[in-house]
Amino acid sequence: MSKVGAVIRREFVERVRRRSFWVMAMLGPVFFAAIFLAPLWFARGGGLKRIAVVDRTTTGFGLAVAVGLESTRGIFVVRRILGGPGVEDSLAREVGARHIDGFLLVSDSLFETGAVEYRASNVSSLEDIALLRQSLGRVAENARLERAGVNPGVVARAQVPVTLRTNKITRGRVTGESAGQSFALAYFMMVTLYIALLLYGVQVMGSVIDEKTSRVVEVLVSSIRPFQLLLGKVLGVGAVSLLQFLIWGVAASALIGRRAVLEGQLTDRGQDVGQVFQLPHVSLATGVVFIAFFLGGFALYSAMFAAVAAISSTEQEARQTQTPVTVLIMLAFFSSFATLANPESRLALALSLVPFTSPIAMPARWAAGNVSGIDVAISFALLMLGTVAVTWVAARIYRVGILMTGKRPSIRELVRWVRA
Amino acid sequence: MPDPIVLLDHVTKRFAGHIAVDDLSLTVPRGVIYGLLGPNGAGKTTTIRMILDILQPDSGTVRLFGEPGGGRAHAERIGYLPEERGLYRKMRVLDVLVFLGEMKGVDRRRARERAGEWLERLGLADWRLRRVDELSKGMQQKVQFISTILHDPALVVLDEAFAGLDPVNAQGMKDTVLELRGRGATILFSTHIMEQAEKLCEQLCIIARGRKLVDGTLNDIKRTHGGQHLVVGFDGSTGTAAQVFADPRLVTKVDNYGQYAELELASGADPQEVLRQLVASGARLSRFELQEASLHKIFIDLVGPVRGDARADEDRP
Numbered sequence: 262m263s264k265v266g267a268v269i270r271r272e273f274v275e276r277v278r279r280r281s282f283w284v285m286a287m288l289g290p291v292f293f294a295a296i297f298l299a300p301l302w303f304a305r306g307g308g309l310k311r312i313a314v315v316d317r318t319t320t321g322f323g324l325a326v327a328v329g330l331e332s333t334r335g336i337f338v339v340r341r342i343l344g345g346p347g348v349e350d351s352l353a354r355e356v357g358a359r360h361i362d363g364f365l366l367v368s369d370s371l372f373e374t375g376a377v378e379y380r381a382s383n384v385s386s387l388e389d390i391a392l393l394r395q396s397l398g399r400v401a402e403n404a405r406l407e408r409a410g411v412n413p414g415v416v417a418r419a420q421v422p423v424t425l426r427t428n429k430i431t432r433g434r435v436t437g438e439s440a441g442q443s444f445a446l447a448y449f450m451m452v453t454l455y456i457a458l459l460l461y462g463v464q465v466m467g468s469v470i471d472e473k474t475s476r477v478v479e480v481l482v483s484s485i486r487p488f489q490l491l492l493g494k495v496l497g498v499g500a501v502s503l504l505q506f507l508i509w510g511v512a513a514s515a516l517i518g519r520r521a522v523l524e525g526q527l528t529d530r531g532q533d534v535g536q537v538f539q540l541p542h543v544s545l546a547t548g549v550v551f552i553a554f555f556l557g558g559f560a561l562y563s564a565m566f567a568a569v570a571a572i573s574s575t576e577q578e579a580r581q582t583q584t585p586v587t588v589l590i591m592l593a594f595f596s597s598f599a600t601l602a603n604p605e606s607r608l609a610l611a612l613s614l615v616p617f618t619s620p621i622a623m624p625a626r627w628a629a630g631n632v633s634g635i636d637v638a639i640s641f642a643l644l645m646l647g648t649v650a651v652t653w654v655a656a657r658i659y660r661v662g663i664l665m666t667g668k669r670p671s672i673r674e675l676v677r678w679v680r681a
Numbered sequence: 682m683p684d685p686i687v688l689l690d691h692v693t694k695r696f697a698g699h700i701a702v703d704d705l706s707l708t709v710p711r712g713v714i715y716g717l718l719g720p721n722g723a724g725k726t727t728t729i730r731m732i733l734d735i736l737q738p739d740s741g742t743v744r745l746f747g748e749p750g751g752g753r754a755h756a757e758r759i760g761y762l763p764e765e766r767g768l769y770r771k772m773r774v775l776d777v778l779v780f781l782g783e784m785k786g787v788d789r790r791r792a793r794e795r796a797g798e799w800l801e802r803l804g805l806a807d808w809r810l811r812r813v814d815e816l817s818k819g820m821q822q823k824v825q826f827i828s829t830i831l832h833d834p835a836l837v838v839l840d841e842a843f844a845g846l847d848p849v850n851a852q853g854m855k856d857t858v859l860e861l862r863g864r865g866a867t868i869l870f871s872t873h874i875m876e877q878a879e880k881l882c883e884q885l886c887i888i889a890r891g892r893k894l895v896d897g898t899l900n901d902i903k904r905t906h907g908g909q910h911l912v913v914g915f916d917g918s919t920g921t922a923a924q925v926f927a928d929p930r931l932v933t934k935v936d937n938y939g940q941y942a943e944l945e946l947a948s949g950a951d952p953q954e955v956l957r958q959l960v961a962s963g964a965r966l967s968r969f970e971l972q973e974a975s976l977h978k979i980f981i982d983l984v985g986p987v988r989g990d991a992r993a994d995e996d997r998p
Contacts, residue, residue, distance in 0.1 A: 264784060275776075475769060479763040480784070483761050485784060664736075674697070
């Protein structure tokens with residue numbers, strides 16, 4: 262119908278004309294890049310740990326420890342000192358003066374029982390401590406094996422590490438996608454959906470409250486049915502969000518196209534970090550699931566936002582009234598982390614079926630796990646049913662609310678509006 | 682007889698706790714300026730909203746242009762200026778007009794042309810690409826008025842059209858209403874300001890507390906409800922005029938200010954008899970004038986002065 266078309270066009274044109282839209286279009290990719298690249302960037306800091314080794318051993322084992330640690334990446338052995346009176350105090354002062362980061366007290370007990378002490382200004386970095394323990398363990402292990410008469414060459418061959426390459430099978434096909442990539446994709450989709458649902462839901466709310474406070478709505482509903490007006494608004498703002506996604510998508514594909522370069526620049530510390538945060542592959546099916554659930558969720562939540570605006574008289578009042586709706590979206594977002602942790606759990610299944618959480622949980626589960634097309638279809642059908650039901654209720658509240666001013670209606674009045 | 686433009690048949694609308702419009706019937710014939718009069722809270726806006734299909738009556742029917750379907754079905758032929766004015770403040774003037782024109786079923790290009798013509802006519806052509814909130818209040822009112830009549834409606838509904846207008850704009854509004862009527866449009870407007878109604882209305886309906894008190898042509902209402910009014914002025918001595926005023930066969934109501942009095946004559950009383958008796962009473966008269974009742978007076982008599990309605994008192998002469 263042409264009037265609905267006019268409402269859609271107005272919502273779309275007025276929004277896309279605004280500077281804030283283009284600011285979001287520009288900042289979006291920067292923001293999303295930051296989400297992914299920040300962990301890599303921050304992990305790069307820290308650098309080498311400079312440590313001293315205090316050798317209290319009687320067997321010269323301390324030397325083996327120092328040599329073994331030297332060959333560990335990230336650790337630099339400044340010097341090896343034989344244990345003696347006053348040595349520990351003077352090293353402690355060096356730590357205090359930041360000449361070294363810490364020192365190891367190595368005695369025969371490392372060889373015998375595995376006990377060794379590390380004193381340093383920072384002993385809370387789990388990553389560093391794990392590295393240290395791993396290296397010391399290997400040195401001690403080698404020494405024990407050699408003592409037992411095992412050929413060092415055999416020991417070295419026995420210790421070749423295992424490289425576990427993850428490769429995700431989705432719907433029976435090997436995707437070439439690693440665990441890290443699946444996680445990153447699911448996480449990325451969750452964050453984007455969460456932000457977009459809030460952002461564009463609130464825009465529908467703003468549009469309704471704008472027409473209500475300016476009283477334009479009275480003229481509008483004398484020419485167009487309130488439901489058509491609401492429909493036009495939701496579609497118009499929805500179209501704006503699609504354009505925004507298109508811009509972001511183009512930017513993201515440019516970013517992913519330079520994946521190798523970016524990863525190379527940001528992960529010079531090695532593959533450990535790169536394994537956790539990798540830029541994901543996005544298939545067409547994933548894109549369709551993402552957009553479909555976004556639009557369903559957007560329709561669901563924007564109808565609720567419209568009802569919130571309709572029962573409020575000012576923008577400030579609407580901001581207060583919207584809390585239950587925003588809490589619901591937040592709930593959907595945070596509970597969806599359960600989907601990331603275990604996409605096959607019952608909780609994940611439930612979250613991806615309930616209409617209020619499925620807009621975020623289902624795409625996350627799709628990206629993270631092995632979800633069949635039927636599961637997606639059922640979830641989407643439920644989302645549609647939920648959207649129709651919620652929109653029906655919201656439209657009835659909207660219809661009455663837009664003409665009301667003054668006191669916010671009570672729950673009982675709302676129930677009466679819905680029943681009327 | 683041609684179909685009336687607006688026909689309300691025993692229309693009732695209840696809101697939680699009270700009846701806003703109670704069994705109201707009225708008829709607005711084609712081509713007249715019709716006044717819907719009543720104090721604040723009488724149900725004028727609710728009535729208008731039911732005519733426009735913004736609200737649905739609980740019972741009774743609304744019929745427009747003699748055709749079925751509510752106001753929304755005939756939106757193309759109706760222009761509506763609500764009591765509470767407002768436009769999209771962040772939109773450009775021309776865009777607002779085109780959009781509101783589209784809402785009234787005018788196609789985009791045509792709406793653009795018409796809006797341009799009207800802006801030109803009302804001296805706002807230079808403002809067409811400015812944002813609405815950059816305009817002065819008077820200009821915004823003009824823009825809103827253009828939006829009301831952009832689609833050349835056959836029925837123009839103005840809710841409290843004169844409220845809040847300065848004298849210049851009120852005059853402009855009055856001229857425009859007359860011009861619209863001249864072009865064949867039917868005008869339905871609500872007001873609580875009787876002077877405006879008296880100058881403009883050909884037909885009217887007075888409502889209070891949701892009920893119709895009277896309707897018909899202005900002349901008929903004045904004839905049947907006005908009674909005969911007499912203004913008497915004294916030049917010094919009043920003699921025993923007070924006794925004459927107290928005679929229930931001649932006078933039913935008196936406002937005596939000492940040197941000046943307003944009388945309402947009893948039905949059938951002859952003004953000449955009053956004059957004879959006043960002269961006989963020894964009063965020196967400076968003025969003796971037979972007046973037809975003002976609409977304001979009829980309104981107050983019908984609605985009752987004890988309504989305590991502050992705004993109804995604003996327009997006392």
